[in-house]
Amino acid sequence: MSEGWTHICDLHDVMPGAGVCALVEGHQVAVFRMADAVFALDNFDPASQANVLSRGLVGDLKGERVVASPLFKHHYSLTTGRCLEDPEKSVHVHRARVLDGGIWVKVGGETVRTTCPYCGVGCGVLARNIKGSVEIAGDPLHPANFGALCSKGYALGETVGLDDRLLHPQINGKKATWDEALDHVSGEFTRIIAEHGPESVAFYVSGQLLTEDYYVANKLMKGYVGTANIDTNSRLCMASTVAGQRRAFGEDAVPTCYEDLQLADLIILVGSNAAWCHPVLFRRISSEKERRPDLKIVVIDPRRTPTCELADLHLPVRAGTDVWLFNGLLAYLQRQGAVDEAFVANHTVGASTALEAAEASAVDEATVAKICGVDVARLTEFYSLFAAHERVVTAFSQGVNQSSAGTDKVNSIINCHLLTGRIGRPGMGPFSLTGQPNAMGGREVGGMANMLAAHMELENPDHRAIVQEFWDSPRIASAGGLKAVDLFEAMGAGRIKAVWIIGTNPVVSMPEADRVRAALERCELVVVSDCVARNDTTAYAHVLLPAATWGEKDGTVTNSERRISRQRSFLDLPGEARPDWWILCEVAKRMGFGSAFDFRSPADIFDEHARLSGAANEGERAFNISGLAGLGPSGYQQLEPVQWPISKPHMRGSERLFEDGRFMHPDGRARFIETPPRGPAHAAGDEFPFVLNTGRIRDQWHTMTRTGRSPRLAENLPEPFVDMHPQDALLTAARDGELARVTTRWGSMVVRVRSSGEIARGTVFVPMHWNDCNASQARVGALVNAVVDGISGEPEFKHTPARVEPFPVEWYGFLLTRRNSSSPEVTWWTRINAANCTRYEIAGRELPKSWTVWGRNVLGATDSGADYIEYEDASARSYRAAYIVDGRLEACVYIANRADLPDRDLLSKLFRIEKVEAAHRMALLTTGAVVEGEEPGPLVCSCFAVGRNTIRRAIEEHKLTAVSQVGACLRAGTNCGSCLPEIKALLGGVPKSIPVSTSTALPLIT
Ligand code: SF4
């Protein structure tokens, strides 16, 4: 048995249905036997506060294997440790095994090297499971982060609990066995394919799947079902880059690496709030800027995001004008004689036509500046910086991709690098920063509707033959399948009759998301594989399959710089959860494709993937990891992070691509692409005067199913909001801190108004994370137009015409409660996981007849004998109440006719107090200042829980002038650094508003 396992006794020493207590590493562990399965839990029963669990009876209760505490008769799940009677109580579960007739237990855990499951930076993480709680640290040996993590990465340990986990398969809402569920899914897919053909079924998968999961999903669909109707949420994120790189380079290949950001003399960040969306990479850039102050940084973004803190120059271009900007740059470079004539002549095609098109649309700097809405001097400064610096990296992200002209935006950037020959050498090149942890891995296996495996092309018959022969598959998809938006449209039209959604939440994340609901309702079969029991999409599932999640899964991911890293498991699979690759293979086997899906492990799948990348590949395809074939289980287990290609002669990987000037088009030359500019599909106008922009915030990820569990991550920006310029807010009468309705032609939402000073007039920003599970009306996807880029199919998330108007309410309030209860019956609400309780921000349009009756209902104090205290000032429309159970605060509510209410963080601390005293009761109902100390204000530094007011006070009192001084004083900013831009802003480093763009109407797509 491997290190860390302790032999407890022989299996026959424990009677079936009984338990024993063992001391393991000084820790009392209760070990139970049910038939030949063994379980280990802490012996300590939190209900009776005694070490008694080993003496409890074990059995099956409502389908859950449990132990009953011998004193208070609480039941604890043997697989999850959760108390069935009291969701607040749980015990730690330890690993237990039977080996050679003996029972072995492992407490604590070894440190496992794995990879962060969030953004495309792909940071290495050290995870250690110690008696049920997970310790997280950055991996100092991982070349993506060298030990650094951002606030989300550091909080990973807080997100691994089993609350809300889907632990068993379900069919039509009823628990099923795996056999029943797999038979049902395979049987229904087979039936529908037989009746309506392969084009009647689809998979919709995720950039958070591991490469091995993605590989088998794609193989099943394209090689065995025979359709390319498999698309992914990466379509919403990176598809324009894929298309742009394929057009320019002949393959979807990122030429650059992170080191180039440190070697560059000029970094241009376009449509990328790296400070929030790629924080560790941003820190790497800022450290380099500190070391080399003459490193120039230009940020091109309609918003003054925290990334601008680092910028020598910020160009707040009007949304959707990037192609004009880069066409103007291309023409400028030509005029200035900055062309690398030899590179253009020897390694490219199409320069003159691309230049003609650029010159036609960007006649001179003054014209471009006017269209882009920026000052001509600043625009020219940017152009001259580009011309003057050989080592230039242009990094771009969703602000470029998520546009109906996204592919042209990507190519307009690449054109400038090709014209100057600044590609394939250290410190230079176009660099797409990937949004998701494994968007790149998904592309490698062809997990998109318009790609084939191993970067081969669906439309190329030779490539189809290579793949089909390699897979020995009965058929192969012969044409591109439906891309995400078209795929859901086909469901709505009844053409797609069965869909399997894996690891993503399209009812929240897709544009025109209400239509996605309608589309799912129309399907005969909706299968959802997910780790959570409930999200906005699971509600539409006929079959729910419990998938393993981060910490439990084993496989590989590829980050933005083509670096393949291992995600390793360090937690046991809970309940009946299984890895996605296993679920897919089991369904494939039941559909009759057994031998092709007879994989025993992710290592087997990776091996096949690596071999396929080398099939008939004598350098024709850049993606080649055949050097990783034949690793075997132990080689795979020990695989170090490595950048593809990994093949002869680059067996140790490759930092950069195209170093020899040879590109992947058959003639070896890169292509200049003509990019005639066009504006967004829908222009703002009288009815919808603002441009709605959507995106991420610093401390949340996607639809919050993981990050939303962490109280720390909830503190910085706890609620959905609309950020707008103060003057726009004034003109629309939407007041900062109050509620407003944001409406587009496609939907509406109600959110809090925020005037951060980051946004230009005419544009509003709404984060993408909130959904119907944590807020009443905050699914921004429902508002976004489903217009897509004609080539990439990527939706225009950054530009939807919108209207903002006040949402008047009679009262504002908040509720703090120990119970994570169902949504309160009020006009508007948001649920937030706080440190000691659950917090609801609430507001109402109706005044209750009696606040007492309302308050008792909301707090759950309906019993007339309940310890319920309250205060009401009817004239001020102010109501406060608290419910106390066994001397502890159970819940409290604060209502007022205005939005500025007492400090929630201070009040939530009362939930830690074991005995509420008279002074606390009085304070709860009068001042609201119930605990000593000054209000820290909204959290700025998640790592050290330092609030804005605390930082402001320290700056004032100690006359602090630098972030390092704030760090020395409060520790804020000294860990992950995600909060440094905000601290710098508080020190006065960032102006509170940005220049107002002059208005120029943009041409619509015709
Ligand atoms: S930057 Fe943060 S979210 Fe991204 S991979 Fe690193 S730790 Fe994870």
Ligand code: FES
């Ligand atoms: S948020 Fe990590 S150091 Fe401040």
